Amino acid sequence: MKESIIVKILRYQPEKDQKPHWQTYRLDVPADSTILDILNEIHWNHDGTLAYRRSCRSAICGSCAMKVNGQNVLACETPMHKFRGNRLKIEPLPGFPIIKDLVVDMDGFFDKLQRVKPYMVVDKPIPDKEFLQSPEEFSRIRESAYCILCGACTSSCPSLWANENYLGPAALLKAYRFIFDSRDDGTDERLDIINDRNGLWRCHTIFNCMEACPKHIDITGCISRLKNRVVDNSL
Amino acid sequence: MPEKNYRETSRRGGTLWLLQRVSAVVIFVLLMIHYVTYHFIGDGTITYDKITAKMASPWFNLTQILFLVTALFHGLNGIWMVTEDYIHQRAPRLLLASILIILGLLLLYGGTSTVLNAGYPGRVSQ
Incomplete structure (x- = not known):
């Protein structure tokens, strides 16, 4: 079963952006998607320019920490239904310098x-x-x-x-x-x-x-x- | 890029942290003494005469001055700890520490003289 969601992502492309800005994506995704599934869906099928870190998708490598609807979470282990309203706001980890989109300087x-x-x-x-x-x-x-x-x-x-x-x-x-x-x-x-x-x-x-x-x-x-x-x- | 300075000069962080906790416990005990003696001993009504009579007792005054010292330390040290988060240069930190210490001493002088003078029979208004 697919659900319609609205995802706002804080984008920053150093080669053309002066500062980070919000970009909105409207998607239909399976109801049991995780945040990482959604990012993959955007990256693979909608907007290949979106940068984010991922590796194990099993909550053990520690690559995909990011801020979703105000909370720092691992994108791979967090189902979108943790957040109500089918609206997601995804930002890079706060407090670290942004390299590109959701990728921060660690x-x-x-x-x-x-x-x-x-x-x-x-x-x-x-x-x-x-x-x-x-x-x-x-x-x-x-x-x-x-x-x-x-x-x-x-x-x-x-x-x-x-x-x-x-x-x-x-x-x-x-x-x-x-x-x-x-x-x-x-x-x-x-x-x-x-x-x-x-x-x-x-x-x-x-x-x-x-x-x-x-x-x-x-x-x-x-x-x-x-x-x-x-x-x-x-x- | 030069190596970032994670180490700073002050080693008093631990002492101030411990004193903040000790003073919190002392304040709690003294506050209870203060509260009970003012509001529950006797019929519980507070009048100027009752308070001045109480403040003629040196033991009572000792608890009040100790209360003053610990509360002043706890409050001003709290402000210091908060500003330590935001102020990192040496000169402004020194200035702020000086202001807090001088403020503390002034308030200590004001409070102590109030406690000591209030109990004298000559000062009691009839």
Whole structure:
């Protein structure tokens, strides 16, 4: 069964546009379409100039995060019926520079991720097989390890909109994932990096990151535990 | 392109964050003391004479001054935290911090002298 929908997309073609502008498409699409299906329909059958990122269409690669009707979502896993009224308003992720149409510049995002050393730092001797970790130890970091680095959280954070140097929720969550990992030895170094006015202390527990996260990670909770950890260490 | 400066100078973020939470708890307790002593002890009606009589007690005054200090700190530190989001250059931050500290001290002086003077029998109007 097909449904008629009206899709407004924020377009920006750097070779001819001075600034982003809205373009409206009227389509008939299957009722069970996702946002990505709709973008594909436009790109393949209506307007080949529309640029957007996509890859796995299984909510695991983190390429297709965008703002739909005011919410940051993954286009591939979001059915159009999540939004009422058969009207969609699709924009690139806010807070990042636009490269073209729905494609944003994620360089700053990944630079900030690098800052918190997003890899295992090990000082102790390497064991013959593997570092053992108990289920309890793993349960502390399991949820934070679900992050797919789509950028929906960082892009939704008002603190980042006000201050582009703020590390942002994704980088802080990655710091949490290693700081609370029993096998890692880089805790002090990472705590020192995030204990900064452009780091942890710009988080005002606004919870936008949690609403945006497609993996439903308790990001604000993790950042709060990091704050407690820093304060505990300094007392 | 030069490397962006994600690290800044201030390490006081954590201290101010902790003090903001501690002062919130203290304010809550003192507010309850304030509320209960004014509105529920006695017959609950507030008159000028009753208040001035209460304010003659040094213990009561101590809670009021502590309330004043924590509330001033909590409010002004809150304003500071908000402006930290938007003001990033050193000079305006320094100016703003100075204004907030001076404002805090002035209000502290005004409030403290009110609390201390209000309880003296000579100041009670009949």
